[in-house]
Amino acid sequence: MQSRRGFSWVVLASVAVLVGTGVLVVAEDLGTIGENRSSADKSVGVCDRTLSGAEPSFPTFRSASRPAEASEFLGTSSLAGPTPTAEASSQQPPDRQPLAQEKELVSASAGEADTAADGKLRIICFGAHPDDAEIRCGGVAALWAAEGHHVKFVSVTNGDIGHWAMAGGPLAQRRTAEVHQAAKILGIRTEVLDIHDGELEPTLQNRKLITRLIRDWQADIVIGHRPYDYHPDHRYVGVLIQDSAFMVTVPFICPDSPPLKRNPVFLYSYDGFQRPVPFRADVVVAIDSVIDKKIDALAAIESQFIEGGALGSAETAPKTPEQREAKRQQVRESFRRRFTDLANRYRDKLIELYGEEVGKKVQYAEAFEICEYGRQPNREELRRLFPFLPK
Numbered sequence: 001m002q003s004r005r006g007f008s009w010v011v012l013a014s015v016a017v018l019v020g021t022g023v024l025v026v027a028e029d030l031g032t033i034g035e036n037r038s039s040a041d042k043s044v045g046v047c048d049r050t051l052s053g054a055e056p057s058f059p060t061f062r063s064a065s066r067p068a069e070a071s072e073f074l075g076t077s078s079l080a081g082p083t084p085t086a087e088a089s090s091q092q093p094p095d096r097q098p099l100a101q102e103k104e105l106v107s108a109s110a111g112e113a114d115t116a117a118d119g120k121l122r123i124i125c126f127g128a129h130p131d132d133a134e135i136r137c138g139g140v141a142a143l144w145a146a147e148g149h150h151v152k153f154v155s156v157t158n159g160d161i162g163h164w165a166m167a168g169g170p171l172a173q174r175r176t177a178e179v180h181q182a183a184k185i186l187g188i189r190t191e192v193l194d195i196h197d198g199e200l201e202p203t204l205q206n207r208k209l210i211t212r213l214i215r216d217w218q219a220d221i222v223i224g225h226r227p228y229d230y231h232p233d234h235r236y237v238g239v240l241i242q243d244s245a246f247m248v249t250v251p252f253i254c255p256d257s258p259p260l261k262r263n264p265v266f267l268y269s270y271d272g273f274q275r276p277v278p279f280r281a282d283v284v285v286a287i288d289s290v291i292d293k294k295i296d297a298l299a300a301i302e303s304q305f306i307e308g309g310a311l312g313s314a315e316t317a318p319k320t321p322e323q324r325e326a327k328r329q330q331v332r333e334s335f336r337r338r339f340t341d342l343a344n345r346y347r348d349k350l351i352e353l354y355g356e357e358v359g360k361k362v363q364y365a366e367a368f369e370i371c372e373y374g375r376q377p378n379r380e381e382l383r384r385l386f387p388f389l390p391k
């Protein structure tokens with residue numbers, strides 16, 4: 001019995017060891033599985049981190065709780081009319097919007113200058129925000145467009161902080177739609193770049209962006225702000241245009257975009273700032289024949305001029321359709337006075353360019369200064385570039 005009992009203990013002990021080992025094996029498998037699961041989780045985590053690491057370049061991966069970024073909505077290059085959103089989405093899978101850098105390349109290679117050989121002038125006007133080019137160049141743009149010349153406005157930022165009650169992607173979308181409507185009225189093309197309002201910097205990347213835009217439009221004339229202005233975005237548009245004024249002809253910068261054979265004439269649009277040097281009116285254009293068109297275009301930019309833009313308020317914004325219509329009329333009159341003031345301020349130049357009889361009668365004007373960094377036009381060339389000036 002003793003030995004049988006001893007055998008039994010041995011058997012029991014062996015079974016216990018086997019079972020124990022089995023349990024251990026099972027436990028180890030579970031551990032392995034657990035470890036594998038854990039690895040799998042980690043690898044998902046790595047993917048997550050990879051995605052989140054790329055987050056600044058992939059706006060669509062941003063948390064849904066954040067306000068939508070303008071780059072999620074805006075395309076870059078489009079004809080006046082169709083919304084850029086539709087164009088952008090037609091070229092991209094639905095869950096993958098283009099990177100800002102890619103948009104630059106798309107913008108730079110979109111066949112902008114497909115009408116370059118028709119003998120017409122090509123003009124590109126830069127403003128810092130979706131309204132600046134319209135205010136400063138809307139009249140002359142309509143005059144060029146009426147003669148079949150090709151005009152493009154570019155808002156270098158998307159205007160996404162330019163309202164007292166709304167901001168971000170929805171505002172950028174709205175302002176883009178407004179300038180597309182204005183462009184339709186003026187008969188020109190327009191583009192809003194996907195750069196945040198208030199955040200434009202005179203970087204190398206932006207210098208290349210502006211250089212490509214000027215080249216791809218095959219511009220004869222480039223217009224933009226002077227670098228002396230109250231708003232940093234205005235100033236840096238001026239700097240970027242100056243920085244591009246030579247680079248547009250240099251072949252090995254931005255080699256993906258053919259250099260211009262001839263440096264364009266660069267013009268500054270009007271401003272009233274006096275320091276360090278006041279604006280000089282080299283060209284003053286009578287815009288009487290297109291003043292209604294220009295003011296219609298400006299009145300289409302309701303977020304700014306009807307609702308008051310960044311400095312508006314709930315108190316001053318129109319609340320009823322009647323108030324909105326009254327505000328519209330007020331804005332129209334105020335713009336008329338503004339362009340009349342310019343005609344009066346530069347009356348001597350108008351008389352010099354248009355002759356005494358016509359020059360004295362001009363009611364509305366826009367003014368431009370020739371930048372010394374681009375091509376310097378003589379009198380004949382100036383009249384070729386501004387064909388509505390009398391010969």
Ligand SMILES: [Zn+2]
Binds near residue numbers: 234
């Ligand atoms: Zn502005």
